[in-house]
Amino acid sequence: MVMLEVKDFGKRFTSHHQNTTRKAVEGISFSLEQGGFIGIVGKSGSGKSTILKSIYRTYLPDEGEIWFDSERFGRLDLLKAEERQIIWLRKHEIGYVSQFLNVMPRTTARELVEQALLGMGETPGAAKIGAERSLRHFDLDERLWDTFPNTFSGGEKLRLNIAIATVKKPRLLLLDEPTASLDHQSKLKVREVIKKLKADGTTLVGIFHDLEFMEGLCDGVYDMNEKALRGMPEVQR
Amino acid sequence: MQRFEERPLLEVENLTKQYGPGCDECGQPGRPGLIKNYCPSCGTVYACSDVSLDVFPGEILGIVGESGSGKSTLMQCLYFDQEVTAGTLTISDPELAGENLFGVSSQRKRYIRNHKYGMVYQNPVKGLRMDFSAISNIAEKQIAAGGRHVGNMQSAGERLLDVVSIPLFRMKEEPRNFSGGMQQRVQIAKALSNDPPILFLDEVTTGLDLSVQAAVIDLIKQIQRDLGISMIVVSHDLAVIRMLADRTLVMLNGRVIESGLTDQILEDPHHAYTQQLVYSLL
Numbered sequence: 001m002v003m004l005e006v007k008d009f010g011k012r013f014t015s016h017h018q019n020t021t022r023k024a025v026e027g028i029s030f031s032l033e034q035g036g037f038i039g040i041v042g043k044s045g046s047g048k049s050t051i052l053k054s055i056y057r058t059y060l061p062d063e064g065e066i067w068f069d070s071e072r073f074g075r076l077d078l079l080k081a082e083e084r085q086i087i088w089l090r091k092h093e094i095g096y097v098s099q100f101l102n103v104m105p106r107t108t109a110r111e112l113v114e115q116a117l118l119g120m121g122e123t124p125g126a127a128k129i130g131a132e133r134s135l136r137h138f139d140l141d142e143r144l145w146d147t148f149p150n151t152f153s154g155g156e157k158l159r160l161n162i163a164i165a166t167v168k169k170p171r172l173l174l175l176d177e178p179t180a181s182l183d184h185q186s187k188l189k190v191r192e193v194i195k196k197l198k199a200d201g202t203t204l205v206g207i208f209h210d211l212e213f214m215e216g217l218c219d220g221v222y223d224m225n226e227k228a229l230r231g232m233p234e235v236q237r
Numbered sequence: 238m239q240r241f242e243e244r245p246l247l248e249v250e251n252l253t254k255q256y257g258p259g260c261d262e263c264g265q266p267g268r269p270g271l272i273k274n275y276c277p278s279c280g281t282v283y284a285c286s287d288v289s290l291d292v293f294p295g296e297i298l299g300i301v302g303e304s305g306s307g308k309s310t311l312m313q314c315l316y317f318d319q320e321v322t323a324g325t326l327t328i329s330d331p332e333l334a335g336e337n338l339f340g341v342s343s344q345r346k347r348y349i350r351n352h353k354y355g356m357v358y359q360n361p362v363k364g365l366r367m368d369f370s371a372i373s374n375i376a377e378k379q380i381a382a383g384g385r386h387v388g389n390m391q392s393a394g395e396r397l398l399d400v401v402s403i404p405l406f407r408m409k410e411e412p413r414n415f416s417g418g419m420q421q422r423v424q425i426a427k428a429l430s431n432d433p434p435i436l437f438l439d440e441v442t443t444g445l446d447l448s449v450q451a452a453v454i455d456l457i458k459q460i461q462r463d464l465g466i467s468m469i470v471v472s473h474d475l476a477v478i479r480m481l482a483d484r485t486l487v488m489l490n491g492r493v494i495e496s497g498l499t500d501q502i503l504e505d506p507h508h509a510y511t512q513q514l515v516y517s518l519l
């Protein structure tokens with residue numbers, strides 16, 4: 001079953017101040033089966049993040065279609081979905097993770113994960129259990145659970161970020177260079193985390209800058225340069 | 238595609254509020270000759286022009302815009318402090334359904350205010366009686382909402398002051414002795430005292446210290462989470478809106494010029510004014 005289908009997608013940014021319009025991407029088409037994982041590769045500025053942010057509707061795209069197989073709404077074009085539908089999908093079906101932890105300040109790690117579950121309508125009791133399970137699953141040190149994440153290391157922030165985004169068991173998870181600022185050891189840990197997600201059947205689209213990281217993880221890559229989907233390339237060693 | 242059967246709790250269509258008589262020039266569709274919100278021929282101010290919005294159950298809707306853009310006027314119209322010039326308001330509540338509430342009697346408007354609404358004004362002097370004690374301010378609204386049992390009202394009032402972190406030993410004090418942040422918190426407690434399904438918050442954090450601002454923002458989030466109240470939050474501060482609102486409207490010269498998901502408004506603003514607003518923040 002096709003989970004995500006991007007058709008002739010394009011996005012422009014108009015700056016009124018500079019009086020310019022810039023095409024960030026155009027002519028993007030690919031599709032992704034349920035449980036599949038594709039990586040997007042291409043040089044900086046080629047529009048990789050623009051694609052993910054448009055799927056999540058942080059950007060308002062202006063060309064093409066992005067079809068998503070929603071459990072709640074059936075097959076729908078995310079570009080035309082109502083704002084309230086997008087809010088619902090973000091709470092229940094689509095997760096987005098970048099290297100930045102963008103959360104309410106003064107809220108503990110545990111509360112943040114609990115709130116994601118409460119937002120889906122779980123009872124406080126179920127949210128508590130689910131949050132603890134998720135924090136443990138992603139290997140966040142228990143001493144950190146009741147502290148504020150602004151003091152966490154990059155790797156800890158990222159694992160919390162992933163816990164928040166995945167505790168709702170999204171059908172689709174978008175990963176925008178989550179490992180960008182991590183050391184090798186933390187990257188390996190995150191790789192394990194992503195492996196677990198894939199094993200659980202989550203459909204993933206990710207941007208990573210090293211192919212080595214993606215090897216054995218991604219089923220294929222979308223190359224921004226060729227504008228084509230292809231199998232995982234051999235990693236040169 | 239399946240339909241989304243969710244319905245708005247509150248719906249406003251083409252709300253217009255003008256101060257002044259209007260003339261042939263500014264009466265034309267689109268009001269071409271205005272300078273900002275002002276007609277140079279007849280001196281009429283269009284504080285709000287054709288504002289439409291909806292608020293869904295449990296949602297926080299943000300409204301941003303520069304000083305004078307019509308935010309407070311809009312809130313005061315919704316709260317029936319001001320008569321609108323034109324427009325409709327509907328609330329999907331069994332007691333109110335199907336009626337344009339801008340057109341109902343003043344008695345019925347009072348009923349809606351007392352039972353369905355909470356309001357926190359930009360200026361605490363408007364929302365509080367500064368010479369009544371904090372707890373009496375709350376009691377006043379409880380009585381208006383039909384409260385009769387003094388003991389119950391007192392304990393509910395104390396609970397609300399506790400929610401907003403006003404120490405109980407100060408509840409008999411008059412709010413004029415309180416700091417700005419405390420006054421706003423008493424206003425919030427008062428606004429909540431009739432268990433309203435709809436809460437209006439006009440610049441609640443403006444003019445407060447950063448740490449007090451943070452506490453008020455946390456309180457609003459907590460109220461939304463625990464009570465599921467629908468809110469309209471007005472602020473000229475995008476940082477406040479970013480933390481609170483799922484969706485945001487941008488106002489300029491009395492009009493809604495852009496609306497969208499809050500992160501979309503902040504990261505991919507379309508209107509020239511919104512771009513200026515967002516980029517000056519960064």
Ligand SMILES: Nc1ncnc2c1ncn2[C@@H]1O[C@H](COP(=O)(O)OP(=O)(O)OP(=O)(O)O)[C@@H](O)[C@H]1O
Nearest residue numbers: 256274282284303304305306307308309310311473
């Ligand atoms: N009673 C009145 N008579 C005439 N004009 C008025 C009246 N009240 C408001 N206005 C005008 O309506 C416009 C909108 O005012 P309003 O107070 O709603 O702005 P605001 O967006 O809340 O601004 P701020 O951010 O400064 O609070 C302004 O041009 C104001 O001068």
Ligand SMILES: Nc1ncnc2c1ncn2[C@@H]1O[C@H](COP(=O)(O)OP(=O)(O)O)[C@@H](O)[C@H]1O
Nearest residue numbers: 013024043044045046047048049050051504505
């Ligand atoms: N919010 C934005 N406003 C204006 N231009 C943007 C915005 N986001 C991205 N762009 C532009 O779109 C192009 C693609 O950027 P991006 O998607 O971030 O590339 P990548 O992730 O591949 O490095 C770049 O030219 C970038 O400057």
Ligand SMILES: [Mg+2]
Nearest residue numbers: 048049050177
């Ligand atoms: Mg990028």
Ligand SMILES: [Mg+2]
Nearest residue numbers: 308309310359
């Ligand atoms: Mg105002």
Ligand SMILES: [Zn+2]
Nearest residue numbers: 260263276279
């Ligand atoms: Zn005129």
